[in-house]
Amino acid sequence: MSDTEPTSPIPGAAPDDMFPTLTPAQQARIVVHGRARAVQAGETLVEADVSLNKFFVVITGHLNILRASGNTDEVVAVVAPGAFTGELNMLSGRRGLVRIRAGEPSEVIEVGREELLSLIQTDSELSDIFLRAFILRRLSLITRGIGNVVLIGSVHSLDSLRIKEFLTRNGHPYSYIDLDSDADVQNLMDHFHVAVADLPVLICRGQLVLRNPDNQEIADCLGFNEGIDQTKPRDLVIVGAGPAGLSAAVYGASEGLDVLVLESNSPGGQAGSSSKIENYLGFPTGISGQELAGRAYTQAQKFGAQVLITKDAKRLACDRRPYAVEIDNGQRVPARTVVIATGAQYRKLPLENLSQFEGAGVYYGATHLEAQLCGGEEVIVVGGGNSAGQAAVFLAETARRVHMLVRSNGLRESMSRYLIRRIEESPGIVLRTNTEITALEGGDHLESVSWLNSQSGTAETHNIGHVFSMTGAVPNAHWLDGCVALDQKGFIKTGSDLSPEDLAAAHWPLARPPYLLETSLPGVFAVGDIRGGNIKRVASAVGEGSIAIAFVHQVLGE
Numbered sequence: 001m002s003d004t005e006p007t008s009p010i011p012g013a014a015p016d017d018m019f020p021t022l023t024p025a026q027q028a029r030i031v032v033h034g035r036a037r038a039v040q041a042g043e044t045l046v047e048a049d050v051s052l053n054k055f056f057v058v059i060t061g062h063l064n065i066l067r068a069s070g071n072t073d074e075v076v077a078v079v080a081p082g083a084f085t086g087e088l089n090m091l092s093g094r095r096g097l098v099r100i101r102a103g104e105p106s107e108v109i110e111v112g113r114e115e116l117l118s119l120i121q122t123d124s125e126l127s128d129i130f131l132r133a134f135i136l137r138r139l140s141l142i143t144r145g146i147g148n149v150v151l152i153g154s155v156h157s158l159d160s161l162r163i164k165e166f167l168t169r170n171g172h173p174y175s176y177i178d179l180d181s182d183a184d185v186q187n188l189m190d191h192f193h194v195a196v197a198d199l200p201v202l203i204c205r206g207q208l209v210l211r212n213p214d215n216q217e218i219a220d221c222l223g224f225n226e227g228i229d230q231t232k233p234r235d236l237v238i239v240g241a242g243p244a245g246l247s248a249a250v251y252g253a254s255e256g257l258d259v260l261v262l263e264s265n266s267p268g269g270q271a272g273s274s275s276k277i278e279n280y281l282g283f284p285t286g287i288s289g290q291e292l293a294g295r296a297y298t299q300a301q302k303f304g305a306q307v308l309i310t311k312d313a314k315r316l317a318c319d320r321r322p323y324a325v326e327i328d329n330g331q332r333v334p335a336r337t338v339v340i341a342t343g344a345q346y347r348k349l350p351l352e353n354l355s356q357f358e359g360a361g362v363y364y365g366a367t368h369l370e371a372q373l374c375g376g377e378e379v380i381v382v383g384g385g386n387s388a389g390q391a392a393v394f395l396a397e398t399a400r401r402v403h404m405l406v407r408s409n410g411l412r413e414s415m416s417r418y419l420i421r422r423i424e425e426s427p428g429i430v431l432r433t434n435t436e437i438t439a440l441e442g443g444d445h446l447e448s449v450s451w452l453n454s455q456s457g458t459a460e461t462h463n464i465g466h467v468f469s470m471t472g473a474v475p476n477a478h479w480l481d482g483c484v485a486l487d488q489k490g491f492i493k494t495g496s497d498l499s500p501e502d503l504a505a506a507h508w509p510l511a512r513p514p515y516l517l518e519t520s521l522p523g524v525f526a527v528g529d530i531r532g533g534n535i536k537r538v539a540s541a542v543g544e545g546s547i548a549i550a551f552v553h554q555v556l557g558e
C-alpha cells in the first residue's frame with residue numbers, strides 16, 4: 001500500500017548487495033572498532049523507535065529483522081553469518097524503523113555508531129559495501145511500506161499531497177490509505193478515533209495521531225532533528241539544502257569542516273521537484289531530482305555533515321563575528337562562515353483566487369506524485385523555460401493532453417533545443433504561444449481555466465482541473481534583511497560583481513577584495529540560484545557549492 005516512489009536502485013546493484021557477506025579479512029578490520037560478543041536466542045539488540053547507535057556483524061547464528069508495528073513480530077529479513085545490520089538511519093542517528101532480535105544463540109561483532117562512522121570515512125572498501133546495502137535496504141523499506149508512519153488522506157486534498165511530498169523527499173517510508181478507495185479505512189479511523197473532517201491524519205510511530213500536521217510537527221514526531229546540537233559554533237553553516245547547499249555540505253564535511261545545514265522544508269530544493277534531469281553530467285539516461293538529492297543527502301551525512309530539517313533561517317545576525325543564523329524557534333546557530341544557498345522559487349500567477357487552488361489543481365512541481373493526480377486528464381503547463389518543457393514532456397506520458405501556455409511568441413529564447421524537439425514531436429502537447437491564463441474557477445478543486453491569446457485577442461475557457469505553474473523564479477533573500485548587497489532583481493552580489501560603492505556601503509573591513517562567491521560580508525558566501533549572475537542549472541549550483549568551500553578554508557585560515 002505504500003505510495004512512496006521506489007526510486008531506482010543503485011545502478012549495477014545485485015540483490016546480494018542488500019545483505020552482502022563480509023570476508024574474514026573485512027570482519028577483522030571491523031572487530032578492532034568494536035567487540036565480539038555472544039547473544040542469547042530472543043535477545044533484542046536494536047529496539048524500533050530508538051535512536052540507532054549500534055551496528056552488528058553476525059559471526060555465527062542469525063539475527064531476525066522484525067516489522068516494528070504493534071506487537072506483531074513479522075520477520076522481514078534475516079541477517080546470516082558474515083552479514084550486518086543497519087540502514088540509512090545509521091548515518092543520521094535517527095530512530096530505528098525495525099526491531100532486531102537474535103533468532104538463536106549467536107555470536108556478533110558490536111560496533112558503536114560513532115566508530116562505524118569513522119570506519120566509513122576511512123575504509124573505502126567497507127564504506128562502499130555498507131552504503132550500498134543501507135541505501136538498498138531503505139529503498140526496500142519504502143517499497144514495502146515498512147516503517148513507523150501511516151497516512152490516511154485523500155487524493156483530492158492539498159495537505160495529503162504536501163505530507164506525501166514531505167515524507168517522500170525525506171526518504172521516509174510510509175503506508176498510505178486513501179479515504180476514497182480503501183475499504184478498510186473506516187475501521188482504522190474508528191480505531192484511532194478520527195473523523196473524515198480530521199483528514200489527513202498521520203499515525204506516527206503507532207502512538208501519536210496527528211491531525212493535518214504541518215511539516216515541522218512531522219519532523220519532530222519522527223525525530224528528524226534529534227541529537228543535533230543547534231547551539232554549538234560551527235566552522236560552516238549552510239542555509240538551504242538544494243543542490244548548491246548539499247554540494248557545499250559534501251565538500252565541506254569531506255574536507256574536515258564541522259558543517260551544519262539548515263533547510264526550511266526538505267532536502268532537494270527545486271531540483272527535487274523535477275521528474276527527470278537529463279543534462280546533469282554522468283547520468284546519460286537522466287535521473288529524477290529527488291533521487292539525485294537523496295543520494296547527495298546521504299553523501300553529506302556519510303562525511304559527517306548534519307542537516308536540520310524544517311528549520312527556516314529567519315535572520316542573519318551579521319553585526320559581529322562569529323555570525324549567527326536565527327531559526328524559527330528563536331534559536332541562534334553560531335557560524336564562523338556561512339554559505340547562503342536558499343535558491344529561488346517560482347513566481348506566482350497574478351490571479352486573485354490563486355491560493356484557493358494551490359495544491360488543489362495548481363502545482364509548482366511535476367513529479368510522479370502530481371502526475372498520479374491527473375492521469376488521463378487534460379493539464380496546463382505555464383512557462384517557457386526548461387523546467388516547464390520538462391514538465392510538459394513528463395506529463396504527456398500520462399495526461400490526455402498537455403496545453404503549454406507561454407507568454408512570448410516561441411520557446412527558442414528560453415528552452416534547450418532537446419526539449420523543444422521533444423515538445424514538437426509529442427502529439428499530446430499543444431503549444432499555445434502569446435497566451436496567458438486570465439481566470440481560474442472551481443469549488444474545493446480547480447474545475448475550469450480561461451486564457452487569452454494576446455495576439456489574436458481570442459479568449460477561451462476549458463474544463464481543465466490541473467495547472468502546473470513554472471514561470472520565472474524569485475530569490476529567497478527576504479530573510480537577509482540588508483546584511484549583504486543585492487542586485488536590482490534581489491539576487492545576492494558576489495566577488496567581482498561587487499562595486500567599490502557596494503563595498504563602501506557595506507563597510508567592507510578587509511584589505512583584500514571579496515573572494516569569488518563571497519558576498520559583501522567577509523566569510524559569507526552565496527552559491528546557486530540565489531546568486532546574481534548564476535546560471536540556473538543543477539551543475540552550476542553543485543559547482544559553486546564546491547568552489548565556495550575552497551574559499552571557506554581561506555577565510556577560516558585568515
Ligand SMILES: Cc1cc2nc3c(=O)[nH]c(=O)nc-3n(C[C@H](O)[C@H](O)[C@H](O)COP(=O)(O)OP(=O)(O)OC[C@H]3O[C@@H](n4cnc5c(N)ncnc54)[C@H](O)[C@@H]3O)c2cc1C
Binds near residue numbers: 314
Ligand atoms: C521543475 C524543475 C526542473 C528543473 N530541471 C532542471 C534540469 O533538468 N537541469 C538543470 O540543470 N536544472 C534544472 N532545474 C533548475 C535547478 O533545479 C536549479 O537551478 C537548482 O535546483 C538550484 O539549486 P540551489 O541549491 O541553488 O537552489 P534550490 O534548488 O532553490 O534550493 C534552495 C533550498 O533552500 C531552502 N531554503 C530557502 N529559503 C530558506 C531559508 N530561509 N532557510 C532554510 N532553507 C531555505 C529551500 O527550501 C530549498 O530546499 C529545474 C528546476 C525545476 C524547478
